[in-house]
Amino acid sequence: MDVPAARARERLAEKVGRACGLVRSPEQLLGQVSEILKPALTHVAGAWMVADPDSRIGSTAHAEGCTDELHLALLEQEARGDDVNLMRDVAEHRVAAASLHAATGGELARSRRWREVYGPHGYGDELRGCFNSGETVWGMYTVVRDADVGPFDAGTIQLMTRIRPHVTAALRTTLAVDGIHDGAVEEPGVVILADDDTLRSSTASANQLLGPLSPSGASPDPGYVVHEVAARARAVADGNARGPATARIKVDGGWLELHAAVLDTQERSVAVIVERAPPERSGTLAMELHGITAREREVAELLLAGMELERVAAELWITVETVRGHAKSVFAKLGVHGRAEFMARLAGRRRVEPSMGRG
Missing domain, CATH: 1.10.10.10 (Winged helix-like DNA-binding domain superfamily/Winged helix DNA-binding domain)
Known part of the structure; x- marks a missing residue:
């Protein structure tokens, strides 16, 4: 056992625990957790997400080193299924940390997303996990290393397992702090995405509702949850996932609900309806968040x-x-x-x- 390394991980876990004791936004919380863990994770790209407890679709709260191209390519891989450590499987089984290296027996090329996405971009091992309390998943993460860096080891897995309850509790607290939306409920909005995920059209209501999800400088933009629910809709249509293709996103004072379906057209466009969660749904979420x-x-x-x-x-x-x-x-x-x-x-x-x- 590498005692100095173990002690270093223990100090990082304690630092994460202290950071989780301060109430802040999910973006600030997950950004700080990522920064604290960098000495152990040594990742070059990653996404830390807030999850919808029902659909387990994540909206990116903090991202680093992840281009739009990479993000969309990974969404496509997730929708196609038939790969190891898919995010939906990690969330379903509530895994604290799972490495691609371990899942493929050290042969990363056995993973399709590594062959088609990570490998060509010079990435190596990937680590994924979720932050859950019981069966409810509140957050997820994916981080990757450069190809010339070794795989994630057992010590790193133990570290992520150790911090999970702290991050989970902090996420629940930050999500509960904003309370319930108490303003006028805007009319639902509609977004139409082409088969290649480019935006074909959107209504003014959709732009208004999704606008707060696009802070400047975010990459990938948290608004990419629209693409994630669209990818789920395509997977459902192709028989690779179970429906419905829905998701909820935390916004100031409440939640948004997204519902996606593949249009019956040759182009396989996807329509995404965006609306504020009705009071009874927001109330249920608030009760979940407060234990x-x-x-x-x-x-x-x-x-x-x-x-x-x-x-x-x-x-x-x-x-x-x-x-x-x-x-x-x-x-x-x-x-x-x-x-x-x-x-x-x-x-x-x-x-x-x-x-x-x-x-």
């Missing part, structure tokens, strides 16, 4: 639907006091002081008459 249990979520969703305590109890076959206990637990986790404030926050209402008495 609300499955039973508490059932109670909360019935309360959001306007049911009285007695009816909730009858619906779930539990006592009224049990309902009240679950409700109080939900309120405490969300930092609200009663049903009226709870409804205002999660149902997108500014004023709701309380119906729980003392709450």
Whole structure:
């Protein structure tokens, strides 16, 4: 065992843990984690993503050394399937770290994306993983090394496994801080992508909704989640993935939902509908982010639907006091002081008459 190397990794893990203790945006968080880990990862390109807990499609929050050409080529490979360590498989099995070198038995050319993308661009081993709590995936990452650098070793895998709970908890916190969108809901927008992923057209609403996802200097642009959900739609149409092709993206004050489908045309264009997540979907996400249990979520969703305590109890076959206990637990986790404030926050209402008495 290389004791100095192990101690160095331990110091890096502790540094990541301290960084995760400060609330910041997902972009700042993942950017700092990437920077801290550079001495161990020695990567030259990578993407650190916030994931949609349902579809497990990621929107890039921090990227480095990744050109548009490389990003689109990797999206195409992911959509085609039939390769090792596909991101959807890494997320489905909630893998903390998986190297391409290990998956191919040291023969990188056995991977199609290495043969067609990484190899020709002078890259070597790739490391991928996800940040999850239980079965819920909140983030993912992919990093690659130069071809003249050795593969990711067991120590690096252990390091990424060690930091995963810290980064996961920090991601959940940063995503929860913004709260729920409380403004006017814009009309849905539409984006049309050609078969080669070039933009054919988009509506003004789509441009307005997706505009905040395009900070200057980002490469690849976080707006590339549009291309990712389009790639998923093509994979579904070709029988290489299960549908539907949907994704959610965190924006200030709420979430956007994207739905994609291949148009029935010879060109195989893809239509992507972009809209703000409705209040009930944003509310569900907020409850997931705040660690609300499955039973508490059932109670909360019935309360959001306007049911009285007695009816909730009858619906779930539990006592009224049990309902009240679950409700109080939900309120405490969300930092609200009663049903009226709870409804205002999660149902997108500014004023709701309380119906729980003392709450």
